[in-house]
Amino acid sequence: MKTFSIGGVHPADNKISADAAIEQFPVPEVAYISMSQHLGAPAEPIVAAGDKVKVGQLIANPAGFISAPVHSSVSGTVKGIETIKDLAGNFCKAVVIEVEGDEWVETIDRSAEVVSEIKLEPKAIVDKIKEMGIVGLGGATFPTGVKLSPPPGKKAEFLIINGAECEPYLTSDYRLLVECPEQVLIGAAIMMKALGVTKGFVGVEENKPKAIEILKGFHSKYPQIEIVTLKKKYPQGGEKQLIDAVVGRQVPSMGLPIDTGAVVQNVGTAFAVYEAVQKNKPLFEGIMTVTGQCAAQQKNYRHRVGTPLSKIMEVSGGIPENAAKIISGGPMMGKAINNIDAPTLKGTSSILYLTEEQTKRKPESNCIRCAKCVAACPMGLEPFLLNKLAKAKRWDDAEANKIYDCIECGCCSFTCPAYIPLLDNIRLGKATVMKIMKSRPKK
Amino acid sequence: MSTIIIYTVVSLSLLGLLLAVVLYFVAQKFKVEENPLIDTIEAIMPGANCGGCGNAGCRAFAEACVKAGNLDAQFCPVGGNETMKKVAAAMGLEVAEKAPMVAVVRCNGSCANRAKTTTYDGYKSCAVMNSLYPGDTGCRYGCLGCGDCTNACQFGAISMDPETGLPVVDQDKCTACGACAKACPKGVIELRNKGIKNRRVFVSCINKDKGAVARKACKAACIGCGKCAKTCPFEAITVENNVAYIDYTKCKMCTKCVAECPTGAIHAVNFPPRPAAPAAPKAPVTPAAAPAAEAKKVAEPIAVEKNN
Amino acid sequence: MKQLLVSPSPHVHGEANTRKLMRDVVIALLPAVAVSIYFFGFSAIKMLVVALVSCLLVEWLIQKFLLKGECTICDWSATVTAVLLMLNLPPAAPWWIMVIGAVVAIGIAKMTFGGLGQNLFNPALVGRVFLLVSFPVIMTTWTTPEGWFGASVDAVSGATPLAFVKEALKNGATVQEIFEANPGLSWSQLLFARVGSAGEISAIALLIGFVYLLARKVIRPHITLSIWISVFVFAGILWLANPARFVDPVFQLLTGGMLLGSIFMATDYVTSPMTPKGQIIFGCGIGILTVLIRTFGAYPEGISFAILIMNAVVPLINMYVKPKRFGRK
Structure with a gap:
């Protein structure tokens, strides 16, 4: 195997x-179709309030190379393009459609x-x-x-x-x-x-x-x-x-x-x-x-x-x-x-x-250096060390220890017997280091 | 026996002498010529190495001053005017006095004013929390309450108030190095003029949402109504993006705006307490519950800051 | 509606925690403790109780009054140190020796560094070595194991196999002569019962503990195996070079604190390297140093010193030995 x-x-x-x-989930009365459903630039809506749309109709065009169009999932009248909160609470643009029937594009x-x-x-x-x-x-x-x-x-x-x-x-x-x-x-x-x-x-x-x-x-x-x-x-x-x-x-x-x-x-x-x-x-x-x-x-x-x-x-x-x-x-x-x-x-x-x-989460205790995070990391990194470096904002050392290779799988936090939230800090450290690396002039 | 002692003493002395000579020549060869002024200035510095001036530390500050030959771009926030005068004297220059600054927390979202909507269960750090979601209250702009600012402060001047969940600045300890402002991912902390007799007036909110949204998230939010701006006789207040800002270079501390604010978002600190009566007549504009709360708000910040 | 919890991922946690791991180490030590009680009876029980009480008390006092932190005696780490310390001392030693050992082990070797996870050296070993250099006579007065409650404090003292052989070799005897004259040094005898500290009596009991630790995935075998292999190889080379002067590698492996040290002391999480490669380097260092001290040094046994020396090298190993990264073949 x-x-x-x-x-x-x-x-x-x-x-x-x-x-x-x-099971097919029933069609909602109002659909909020987000423009940020993909990695990359949010799509640009091409419908306006009052427009009639059908199921499967294009309602937003991609805005850039890494982007994707968005289609209506319901039929009905566009109520407007509103700012709504996504599941984390961040704002995003969405096309709001009042559902009438279920008429699909032919x-x-x-x-x-x-x-x-x-x-x-x-x-x-x-x-x-x-x-x-x-x-x-x-x-x-x-x-x-x-x-x-x-x-x-x-x-x-x-x-x-x-x-x-x-x-x-x-x-x-x-x-x-x-x-x-x-x-x-x-x-x-x-x-x-x-x-x-x-x-x-x-x-x-x-x-x-x-x-x-x-x-x-x-x-x-x-x-x-x-x-x-x-x-x-x-x-x-x-x-x-x-x-x-x-x-x-x-x-x-x-x-x-x-x-x-x-x-x-x-x-x-x-x-x-x-x-x-x-x-x-x-x-x-x-x-x-x-x-x-x-x-x-x-x-x-x-x-x-x-x-x-x-x-x-x-x-x-x-x-x-x-x-x-x-x-x-x-x-x-x-x-x-x-x-x-x-x-x-x-x-x-x-x-x-x-x-x-x-x-x-249980209260965090001292790291006992058991190396279980090192053994668990599928990328061969040292989460205990990256956590420490990220907390101390030692970005150069974090970069030298390949913090950017982290795939944020969570194995380290999952396995830590001291309940240390390793990934919380490593994720932040990774984002910071990646930003620093990107800002560097390319050779 | 004695021969052993003599041999030991002689051989060690010779060795010491030899190494001393080697060290002398090495020191000569690798000597770095440095302006002695740098050492002089470094000795004047407070030695906190906080980086508040923008340099890597006190020595870096001294080097920068000597290199530039003037003090136009350099100011030590920790030592303040006293230190800068000494530095200027050492360099044979004159220096203009700068008004002392202090860190100000521009959020009024205490537990009472701003109800929590979720419980944050991740690593206790504002930076981590901020990268995850807008915050555990309805307000996207306010203080996250994990205390990154208190950890950043090297002078013990900022601490979390367990009751309000907000940081409190000790104005006597604060050196305005700006570390807390840099550490705050929401940009809630601002360095402002310390003011005459430590008196300051500022808008304690940075919520850019529309009035109703801001108000729903927090009882003491600035709703951008613009009343303060209209009241201000010195044009010190501007309302932009639904939030008011008082320019401390123009503010003359008349505190008229404080009484005018319907949500109590404007704070006046270190003013002598005064009767809360003037707030009463504007009941028609403010919602029913406001007047009582407002009267309290005028007095409250004063009490809080005095405890410091 | 009640407030929802929000946190970054992962949202679940594995079964393991510090307490369980430490408790597993104690469980793995139980066979050795049982054997020592079997052979030394009341004196072993007394030593165990004294060790437990003094270690836990010292940890509690320091945590409460000096570090002013939360109570940590429930995390089982002081218990591990206490049991290891008890197994490392001669069972007939006076009780106050154990108290001094506990104060040094917990107070100096562990808590001064900030408690669990912060110490550079294995606490129990620091305690043992401190006692060994401070009270050499008491620490090397061994009672011969005799049977259930057979040995008491004032029993006849014997030398450990290692000390015995070393002394005999010094007096000019060859290895063959020594072994012929002393059938007690045969492998079978060494596996089950020999003279030594409380935990060195039975190799079998220690090996059972090793298997348990591996099965529960508390430790990985790298350190222990690399110690054994390096001892075997290095002692084997010496033995092949001159079988009359140097004892055979199996004798080296089965005697003294080799098993106790390699299974329970060298594998201590806090004081061993983090990466498998580093752990192998660490283990080989211990193995070679042990044989060096045993054959050429002043002491008959050297694993304690070897582990402590290698403990000091651990930060260096951690800095330079990195795990195998993904995508870098």
Whole structure:
């Protein structure tokens, strides 16, 4: 069984919502479609108050190379372009649409039929993916079209579909693999065609035997895509770790995955690519998990982008009494929700309720220099040292100790027996050091 | 026995002599010519090495002064005018006196005025908290209360008030080095004129949100109504981005604005207490609960600052 | 609605904490403690109680009145030091020796540096070495293990195998002669019971503790194994060069404080390097220094000194030995 070579931790996987089939979440009465749903510059709205829009209609254009268009997820009347708070409480621009009916743009193929023949040429595929506003759904929401256009001089050798879902609790990728395996594989095949590569992998962690079995059943139909069983270990689904695990190549420090010849895309992204290219459907729906030991119901929803989180919480049984923290994303890298009225985004993967006992941080004690953080760091860094350097604002030393290589996976904080919040300081230190490095004149 | 002692003494003495000679020549060879004035000035400096002047430390300050040949761009906030006069004398120059400054916390979001909306559970540092989210209250601009400023202060002049959750500056200890202002990720702390008899008037809020939003987040927020600016006879107050600012170079400390502010966001410190009566007549403009609170607010800051 | 918690990720924490780790070390030491009680009976129990009481008391007093911090005696670290100290002293030593050892170990070696995690040297070892150089006679008066409650304080004293062999070698005997004359020095005897400090009696008990620590993932094997291998190799070279002058490597491994030191003292988190590579360097240093001191130095046993010397080198190792970084092959 394959796995990455350095560090890692073993959090309890808690996939308690794994057996809940994906349900269509009802269309909200008002949708708040954020313009900042991707990494890069926020999109620029092209609709105004009073405009009528249909489901799937383009409502905002990308504003720059690293950006993505935004499509309406509902039909109705645009109420206006407002400033709303995102889930952390930061302000962002959003198109607010009052929903009337559910009228889709005619060009979208809404039939359930699986289309496996790929008609478009590579260039046209990339354009289509860009046009349909597809972004990486593994967490970073990096525009997929950009990722599928390797910079000049770099050549992709293979595509890796990330089905590791190493974050505890999350099950949206798993459900997708179980319910729509062929679509995901076709999505992968489309991207392989776009990249001009002949070898593809789907990496799945061993704790999802059902998904592995189903995918392997398609082997005769898609022989160019190999299903790789990965060891259950966090952060198996980290981009750099996944490449290391699947093909045994390590992304160089400060380098990009493409330097190893690999392009990594998430399962959700592959599905979105399938829908965009084969069904002409822009990315305005997402799969998300509602879970937690204290949650009233375990759910996997297909939601329209722009649905208020509070609405999803309400429909799935309300916020549990004893929930102390609500997280969007997994417990290792997800964001704590500050504003429950924030709308869902393309990349929203879960609502996770944790009780005080599960999540409240314990008082920090002295570092006993046990080196467990060093052993856990998947990037081979020394978190105890970086924490100290960041706290002392010794940026030069932090840089010399490769603080910029940190992938913010949280293994160090997770494993520290003294409950030292190592990553809190390292993350800040990393941001500061990166800023300093960028401000330096290039040679 | 005695021969051993003699041998030891002689050999060690010879060794010492030899090394002394070597050291002498090395010191001669690697001697760095330095203006003795630098040492003189460094001796005058307070020696806090706080970096408040913008140099790496007191010696760097001295070097910068000597290199420039004048004191136009240099000022030691810790030593103040006293030190600068001495430095100027050492350099054979005259120096204009600068008004003493003090750090001022421009946030009035105490626990009572500004209700918490979430509980922050991360590492207790304003910088970390600020990088995560806008803050644990409805206000995006105000003090985060983790005390980065108190940690930055080398003079023990700033401390967190456990009751209000806000930092309090001890004006006698504050040297206006600016470390706290630099440490504050929200930019809540400003260096302002210390004022005659330590009297100061300032707007204790930097919330740039619209009035209603600001008011909802914090009872004592500046709502940008502009009344103070209209009242001010010296045109010292400007309202920009929904927040008022008093220019301390123009303010004549008439404190008319203090009574005018509907939320009590303007603070006047170290003024003798006076009857709270003048606040009463403007009831129609202020919401129902305000007058009582307001009367208190005029007196409150004075009490707080006097305790320092 | 009640206020939600907000913090940076990660939002969950693993099972491990300082207390559990320290408690596991104590549990791993229990077999050795049990053996020492079995062989030395009441005197071992007495020493254990004195060690525990004095170590915990010193830590509590210093924390409360000098450092004015939170009470730390519940974190089990002082307990670890106490048990190690007890296992490091001759079981027949007077009780006040243990009190002095505790004051030095906790008071000087640990708390002056700021408490758990801050000390440069292993507290228990500092305590032991302090006693060894201050009270050499008491610290080298050993009772022969005899059986359940068989040995009391005034029992016949014997020399440890190491001291015995060293003395004999000094008197001109060859290694072969010594071993032929003393069947008690055979491997089987060494594995189960020999003369020495309370914790050096049984190699088997210590090895059980080692397995437990590894199984619970409290320590990684790098330090211990590199000590063993370096001792074996270095002592082996000497032995091959002149088997009449130098004892065989297995004897080196099984005698004295080698096992106690390599399993429990050298692997102390606080005073050992952070990276696997650094830990191997650290272990090899200890191994080589130990054999050097044992064969060429004045003392028959050298692992305590070797560990302390290497403790001093740890900051240097940490500075220069970096872990294997991702993406830098």
